[in-house]
Amino acid sequence: MNDTDGVRSDDAPAGTAKSDAADKVGAGLPEQAGDSATVQTVTINKPRQELYSYFRDFSNLPAFMDNVERIEVKDRQLSHWVVKAPAGATVEWDARVTEDRDGELIAWTSEAGADVPNSGRVEFRDASGGRGTVVSATILYDPPAGVVGKLVAKIFQREPAIQARRDLRRFKQLMETGEIATNAMNPAQAREKEQG
Amino acid sequence: MRALTWHGKHDVRVDTVPDPEIVNPRDAIIKITSTAICGSDLHLYDGYIPTMKAGDILGHEFMGEVVETGPKSTLQKGQRVVVPFTIACGQCFHCGKQQFSACDNSNPADNMDIAQELYGQPFAGLFGYSHMTGGYAGGQAEYVRVPFSDVGPIVIPDGLDDDEVLFLSDILPTGWMGAENADIEPGDTVAVWGCGPVGLFAVQSAFLMGAERVIAIDHFPHRLELAKKFGAETINFEESKTYEALMAMTGGIGPDACIDCVGLEAHGLFGDNIIDQIKVSTFLGTDRIHAIRQAILACRKGGRVSMPAVYGGFVDKFPLGAFMEKGLTLKTGQTHVQRYLPGLLNAIAEKKIDTTFLISHRMPLERAADGYKMFHDQQNEATKIVLKPGMVEA
Ligand SMILES: NC(=O)c1ccc[n+]([C@@H]2O[C@H](COP(=O)([O-])OP(=O)(O)OC[C@H]3O[C@@H](n4cnc5c(N)ncnc54)[C@H](O)[C@@H]3O)[C@@H](O)[C@H]2O)c1
Ligand SMILES: [Zn+2]
Ligand SMILES: [Zn+2]
Numbered sequence: 001m002n003d004t005d006g007v008r009s010d011d012a013p014a015g016t017a018k019s020d021a022a023d024k025v026g027a028g029l030p031e032q033a034g035d036s037a038t039v040q041t042v043t044i045n046k047p048r049q050e051l052y053s054y055f056r057d058f059s060n061l062p063a064f065m066d067n068v069e070r071i072e073v074k075d076r077q078l079s080h081w082v083v084k085a086p087a088g089a090t091v092e093w094d095a096r097v098t099e100d101r102d103g104e105l106i107a108w109t110s111e112a113g114a115d116v117p118n119s120g121r122v123e124f125r126d127a128s129g130g131r132g133t134v135v136s137a138t139i140l141y142d143p144p145a146g147v148v149g150k151l152v153a154k155i156f157q158r159e160p161a162i163q164a165r166r167d168l169r170r171f172k173q174l175m176e177t178g179e180i181a182t183n184a185m186n187p188a189q190a191r192e193k194e195q196g
Numbered sequence: 197m198r199a200l201t202w203h204g205k206h207d208v209r210v211d212t213v214p215d216p217e218i219v220n221p222r223d224a225i226i227k228i229t230s231t232a233i234c235g236s237d238l239h240l241y242d243g244y245i246p247t248m249k250a251g252d253i254l255g256h257e258f259m260g261e262v263v264e265t266g267p268k269s270t271l272q273k274g275q276r277v278v279v280p281f282t283i284a285c286g287q288c289f290h291c292g293k294q295q296f297s298a299c300d301n302s303n304p305a306d307n308m309d310i311a312q313e314l315y316g317q318p319f320a321g322l323f324g325y326s327h328m329t330g331g332y333a334g335g336q337a338e339y340v341r342v343p344f345s346d347v348g349p350i351v352i353p354d355g356l357d358d359d360e361v362l363f364l365s366d367i368l369p370t371g372w373m374g375a376e377n378a379d380i381e382p383g384d385t386v387a388v389w390g391c392g393p394v395g396l397f398a399v400q401s402a403f404l405m406g407a408e409r410v411i412a413i414d415h416f417p418h419r420l421e422l423a424k425k426f427g428a429e430t431i432n433f434e435e436s437k438t439y440e441a442l443m444a445m446t447g448g449i450g451p452d453a454c455i456d457c458v459g460l461e462a463h464g465l466f467g468d469n470i471i472d473q474i475k476v477s478t479f480l481g482t483d484r485i486h487a488i489r490q491a492i493l494a495c496r497k498g499g500r501v502s503m504p505a506v507y508g509g510f511v512d513k514f515p516l517g518a519f520m521e522k523g524l525t526l527k528t529g530q531t532h533v534q535r536y537l538p539g540l541l542n543a544i545a546e547k548k549i550d551t552t553f554l555i556s557h558r559m560p561l562e563r564a565a566d567g568y569k570m571f572h573d574q575q576n577e578a579t580k581i582v583l584k585p586g587m588v589e590a
Contacts, residue, residue, distance in 0.1 A: 045289055131289055162309060169305040177285045177344070178268065179220040181304045181321065183331040185341060186217040 015039025015138045025120075025138055030098040031109040033117040034140035038161040042168040045132040046175050048124045049103045054175065055122060055135075056106060064170035064180060066194055067163055083116075091115035117142040135171070137164050198585070199253045199337030200564040205243035206572075208565050213253065216333065216341035221268035224345035226279060230358040231258035231335045231561070233571050233581045234366060235392050235459065236325070236506055241568055244460060245508060247310060247327040256281035256323040257365040258335025259358060262345075270346040277349035278364045279342055280533035283321040283332065286347035296320065297530035302344060303330045314509075319530065336564055338585045350537040353545075359552045360544055362582065363393070368551060369536040371397025371457070374504035375405050377527035378453035385409040387442060387451035387494065388428070389487040391419035393554055393580050394504055395457035399428045400549055402455070411445060413438055415463060416576040422553065442494045450496035458487035459505035485511045492518050503528035554580040561585040 008014075014024035015037045025039075026032035044051055054060055058079050062068045069090060072080040077097045085091050093114030099107035099121070107121035120139035127134045173180050184190035201211045216225055234257050239245050259278040262271045271277065283303075284296035291299050299320040303311070308318030310328045321343070324334015333340060342349060352361050371394050378386060386407045388395050391414035402410050403426065412423035413431045420430040431441045442451060491501055492515050501524055519526070543549045556579045559567055567581040 043289070045287065045292075165312075166305040166309075169308060172288075173285075173301045173305070176287045177222070177301050179222060181285075181302055181330075181343065182219055183304055183307070183321070183333070184219050185214060185333055187219055190219050 013039050013041075013136070013138070022140055025140055028138075029109070029119055029121060029140070030107055031119060032140060033109045033114070033119040034142045036142070037138070037140050038164055039136060039138045040161065040164040040168050041134060041136040042172050043127050043131055043134050044172045044175050048126060048133045051133050051135060051175060052103045052106075052124045055124075055171075056100075064174050065167045066170070093118070135168060137168060139164055197338035198561060199333070200255060200561065200568075200583075201250075202240060202248055202252045202254055203250045206241060206569075208241065208254065208568050210562055210564050211251075213251075213337075216339050218264055218266045219341065220343060221266045222344050222346050223266040224262055224269045224271045224342045224349070225264035226258070226260040226277065226335075226340050226342055226349075227263045228258050228260040228335055228338055228340060228561075228585050229276075230260070230362045231255050231337075231583050231585075232362060232365075232367075233257075233336075233564075233567055233583070235394065236366075237568070238572055239460065239506060239508070240326070241572060242461060245326050249327060249331075252324070252326075252331070253333040253337050254324040255334030255336030255340075256325055257362065257367065258323075258340065259352070259362050259365065260335075260340075262349075263339070265345070268346065271349060271351075276352045278352060278361050278537075279323070279335065279340075280348045280350075280364075280369075280537070281323050281325075281366045282348075282530060282533050283323065283330065283343055284347055284534055285344050291347070294532055294535045296532040296534045297322075298532075307331055322530070336561065336583060338561070348534060350541060352541070356545060357552075358584075359555055359582065361541065361551070363397070363551050363554070363580075364533075364537055364540055364544075366531065366533065367393040368397050368540055368549070369533045370394050370504050370531040371399075372401045372536055372540060373529075373531050374398040374455050374457060374502050375401035375407075377500075377502035377504070377529075378402065378455055379500050379525075379527075380405040380407050380453055382406045383408050384452040385411065385446050386453045386455065387411045387413065387491070388423075388455045388457055389413045389491055390457035390459070390505065391416065391423045392457060392575075395419075395455075396422055396426070396554060396579075397549075398455050398457055398504065399423050399426050402453075403427055404543075404548065407453075411442065411451065418576045419579060422579065425553070426550075438490060439494050446496070450494050450499065452496055453500040453502065454491035454495045456488045456491050456501070456503045456505045460485070460507050485514065489513065489515055492522075492524060495522065495524055497522045499524055501526045504531070506530075555582050557581045558587065559583060560587040560589060563589075 017024050021037040022035045025037045058071045067084045069082045082092050094111040095108045105123050109119035118141040122137045125134045170180050182190050197215045199213050262275045282297040284299040285301040288300035297320045302321035311318040321330030323332050375398050384407045386402045388398050410428040412428040415434040561583045571578045571581050
């Protein structure tokens with residue numbers, strides 16, 4: 001399935017490997033930052049190109065990535081990410097696109113000096129059975145050390161997989177239904193939940 | 197507004213809470229005119245369903261008048277609607293297959309984690325039914341926010357009373373799907389465990405689908421009598437041995453199809469049930485599954501078992517061997533309510549299905565806590581309790 005993952009005896013994505021998942025994922029990335037891996041996948045009932053285009057405009061991402069406060073798009077390759085951390089703090093990094101195939105794939109890496117080094121790729125593939133598009137996000141991230149690290153870890157180390165999984169679910173909801181499901185009773189409560 | 201809120205086991209109260217407002221474009225706000233207490237609510241009341249939070253507004257069987265609409269709602273102010281308890285987006289793969297209770301998009305992303313871990317995949321959001329199924333405020337209240345209001349609610353034509361159509365929200369389609377999942381063939385004998393609202397609608401539906409005989413099982417004489425009124429033969433499991441009676445009544449063959457309308461709180465002093473109760477109370481198991489166990493043993497070889505009844509977690513002593521050796525089929529699931537609404541609304545209008553027989557009590561929303569206690573403690577007489585927010589008691 002995955003041409004860039006090196007010699008393996010099955011077709012399972014590298015991010016699901018029982019050992020050395022990060023190395024195996026890294027081997028498939030143009031540039032690698034981060035040494036823990038997660039892979040999350042969702043099928044979205046929309047054409048590949050439409051999903052890719054929405055995702056490729058990074059200023060759209062905070063709409064469904066609840067922990068991303070804002071993304072400043074500098075040019076087609078470079079962007080600056082400001083991400084919520086516990087206790088009202090934020091963590092920041094510059095990200096650079098390392099590979100970009102129209103309608104298929106976006107890979108990125110954080111630049112030197114990132115609060116949380118990370119890299120990865122998002123792939124868009126036609127789903128079998130005409131079910132739309134399989135979107136998979138493979139993410140490498142560095143669990144940071146130290147006191148700030150612990151705060152950061154709370155969102156990135158302990159639950160990076162969960163964050164990514166929730167983001168993909170919200171991406172799917174937004175693309176398929178035009179809105180993101182919420183149990184909020186009123187708009188104020190909805191904003192509170194988002195800022196959670 | 198006033199709303200029935202959950203505070204813990206056997207502790208529900210009518211409190212004043214903020215009114216709901218439009219949040220998403222496809223939302224509508226409904227002013228509730230009638231709302232019922234369900235057997236599923238009793239599982240919450242008895243503390244069997246995890247992920248409840250104090251203050252949660254209960255209620256998933258409700259109807260009322262549209263009072264506000266978001267820009268993408270297709271409803272109009274003033275329309276009377278019944279709202280399905282399953283929330284569905286109408287646009288995902290599952291909604292496309294009319295598997296509305298499996299909707300991918302109606303459960304908020306954060307709430308899906310628990311079901312993903314526990315069940316492998318998350319399922320649809322439900323009104324008033326714990327945070328695992330979305331944490332949505334329910335309809336035992338004066339108002340409710342209805343997401344995806346362009347897909348779920350069915351508009352009720354003038355001339356049909358609330359009491360006639362309210363049960364479209366859950367128990368009527370649930371009884372119907374329970375019978376449909378039994379793949380009934382002409383000449384079949386169908387056994388129904390439990391003569392609560394779901395069981396009684398399953399009895400009616402089974403006959404409409406061509407069953408020749410229906411055998412209904414319960415221990416409340418009044419509920420058995422209602423089943424009898426629809427043409428069922430009955431077994432009172434406190435007076436007769438259920439398995440032996442079923443064999444004797446089916447010429448030793450066993451029922452062709454068995455429908456479990458009891459669920460995880462089976463009653464009765466059966467050996468397995470007592471052991472289940474001990475396990476539940478000591479956290480060694482979560483569900484009391486006497487009814488489904490018995491259904492599998494009684495069912496004829498190659499027969500069909502349908503399980504509309506709700507189970508939540510893990511079970512012990514599931515007769516997997518009998519299930520396999522006899523080559524049975526089991527179908528189940530939260531009801532795909534939206535799938536059945538137009539057909540069942542017609543059946544009600546054409547008087548093919550009787551719904552109002554079920555209502556034993558009507559009371560104001562303010563007395564909802566009494567209603568819960570009554571539905572819980574007096575199951576023989578209290579067959580269905582309908583709450584009406586505006587009602588003045590005589
Ligand atoms: N699948 C769904 O979407 C869906 C929807 C609504 C309700 N339900 C479930 O259906 C079940 C029934 O709902 P209800 O509103 O009719 O509840 P209910 O509590 O009013 O009725 C259950 C009946 O089962 C009887 N019973 C108990 N133990 C029995 C036994 N051992 N053998 C035979 N009968 C027994 C009880 O006496 C009672 O009359 C519940 O589990 C409920 O949660 C499922
Ligand atoms: Zn119900
Ligand atoms: Zn859906």
